[in-house]
Amino acid sequence: xxxxxxxxDAHQILTPGSGYLRDYDYSLNPYVGCxxxxxxxxxxxxxxxxxxxxxxxxxxxKRNAALKLSRLRRPLDGKTVYxxxxxxxxxxxxxxxxxxxxxxxxLSDRGARLVVQTRSPLVARDIDLxxxxxxxxxxxxxxxxxxxxxxxxxxxxxxxxxxLDAAREIADAGLPxxxxxxxLLPVENPTSFAHRVAETGASRFIVESFSPTAGRFRGGTxxxxxxxxxxxxxxxxxxxxxxxALIFELAPNIRExxxxxxxx
Ligand code: SF4
Numbered sequence: 291x292x293x294x295x296x297x298x299d300a301h302q303i304l305t306p307g308s309g310y311l312r313d314y315d316y317s318l319n320p321y322v323g324c325x326x327x328x329x330x331x332x333x334x335x336x337x338x339x340x341x342x343x344x345x346x347x348x349x350x351x352k353r354n355a356a357l358k359l360s361r362l363r364r365p366l367d368g369k370t371v372y373x374x375x376x377x378x379x380x381x382x383x384x385x386x387x388x389x390x391x392x393x394x395x396x397l398s399d400r401g402a403r404l405v406v407q408t409r410s411p412l413v414a415r416d417i418d419l420x421x422x423x424x425x426x427x428x429x430x431x432x433x434x435x436x437x438x439x440x441x442x443x444x445x446x447x448x449x450x451x452x453x454l455d456a457a458r459e460i461a462d463a464g465l466p467x468x469x470x471x472x473x474l475l476p477v478e479n480p481t482s483f484a485h486r487v488a489e490t491g492a493s494r495f496i497v498e499s500f501s502p503t504a505g506r507f508r509g510g511t512x513x514x515x516x517x518x519x520x521x522x523x524x525x526x527x528x529x530x531x532x533x534x535a536l537i538f539e540l541a542p543n544i545r546e547x548x549x550x551x552x553x554x
Pocket of ligand 1: 324325326327328330331332333334375376377378409
C-alpha cells in the first residue's frame, strides 16, 4: 500500500550539523518520514512516538522548503550540506512533486557543497542539476549483494541492480559517487560484492557494522530479517570476515563508520 502523504509548512529547512554529522554545517530533510521503511532505520526513533510503529507508512512533505531555502539570510557559500539525515530525499512521491529537485538550484546558486544520501535510482533524474555544483557527492546506499536479504531487511527499497545501475550512470556523468554499505547486511559473496560496487565507478566506499538489536526493529519485517540473519549465521565473525574482504578489495578508498561520512 502506498504511504499516506501529508504536507505542511516547516519552520526551518536547515539543521546545524551535530553528532554523527558534526563535520557538516547543515543537514537538510525535504521530507519527514520515509516510504522506504527499512527495518533497521534509526531515523524512525526521531519520529513522534505514536508514529514510530507505522514508520514507512507515512511521509510528510515540507511544501515550503524551496521558499524557505531561497529566503535564508545566512550565507551558504562553501557550507557543507548533508541531504538527508532522517529521510531519503528521493522518496517515491518525489518523482511527481520534484521537491528535492527544486532545492538543488537554490543550493548550487548559493555556493553550497552538497552530499546527497539516497538509495533511490530517481537521483539520476537530477544529474543535470547536480552537475551545477562546484562540489557534490552522491552517496548511494547499497547494503547487500543478496535480493533475499534485501527483501527481508529493506522490502520497500529499490532492487540492488537498479541501485548499482543508477550509481554507474551518475559516475559516468562525471559526478563523484560513494557507495555506503551502512549498515552492512548479510552478504553472500563479499569479494564479488566488492567488485560489483567498484565497477560502478564510485570513488569512495563506506562500511559500517549492522547491530541486530531487536528493540531497534520495526515490527513484523524486523522479525523476519532477524530470523534470516540467524539462518545465514550472520554473527560477529561473519561480519568481520565480510568487512575484511571488502577492505582488502576496496582499499585504499574504503573508510569505516563515522569517518567515512565526513565531507572532506
Ligand atoms: S531510506 Fe534511510 S531514512 Fe528511509 S527508512 Fe531507510 S534508513 Fe530510514
